Amino acid sequence: MRNTRLQSTLQSEIADWFKALETVHPEDMIGLWKGSGHPSGHPLDGVLENLHWFGKRFHPDMRADALLFEGDQGELVAIEPAFFPIRWALRFASLGRTARARNLFSHLRPRLRAKGTTASLERRIDEGVLTTAMVYDRQPIVDFFRRSDDMVVGKMVVSGDPRPYFFRLLRV
Known part of the structure; x- marks a missing residue:
């Protein structure tokens, strides 16, 4: 119970920080x-x-390549997000942090390759503010973007799940 409360507080603090960004x-x-x-x-x-x-x-x-992974030789591999049922990924996320998952994914990666772009960029309202969002083609997911200095901060929202996932992007 205590861990859940701490996670909720951390989520709330980061959400407030995200809202204040450009x-x-x-x-x-x-x-x-x-x-x-x-x-x-x-x-x-x-x-x-x-x-x-x-x-x-x-x-x-x-258009966007929503999920780019590093291949065995350092090449970039665009993955089709539709291969990952998001609700199952959330439910069994702890398995995704294991060496077994990493090994399995490295073997499956060539078969999960996207045949084209997998999402679209558009303007959307998030928390009452118009910003850029990436809308996945075949998943109930929207990534909202805000700027913080030289990086972009993303907030992944899964339809029906109250917990946003936050990430950072740096231009290469």
Whole structure:
């Protein structure tokens, strides 16, 4: 119970910080971005990093490679998010932080490759403020973006789940 309360407090503090950040325009997102999680007590904290998540790529046509991972030779591999049922990923997130998950994912990665872009950039209202969002094509997920100095901070919102996942992006 105490751990849940601490996670809730941390989530609330980070959400307040995120709300205070500057908005972002879609054109500002074009390019390649290196990502990292922003620990907030969310079940997915540490999962993407364990699986060698690289970040995101945004194209001039406002389409995006939502999930870019590093391949065995350091190459970037765009993964199709639809292969990961998000509700199951949230429920079993602790498994995603294990060496077994990392090993399994490295073997599955070539088969999970996206056949094209997997999300769109658009303007959306978040917490009463218009900012840029990345809307996944085949998942109930929206990433909202705000700027903090030289980085962009993302807030992943899964429809029906009250816990946002926070992450940082640095332009490569």
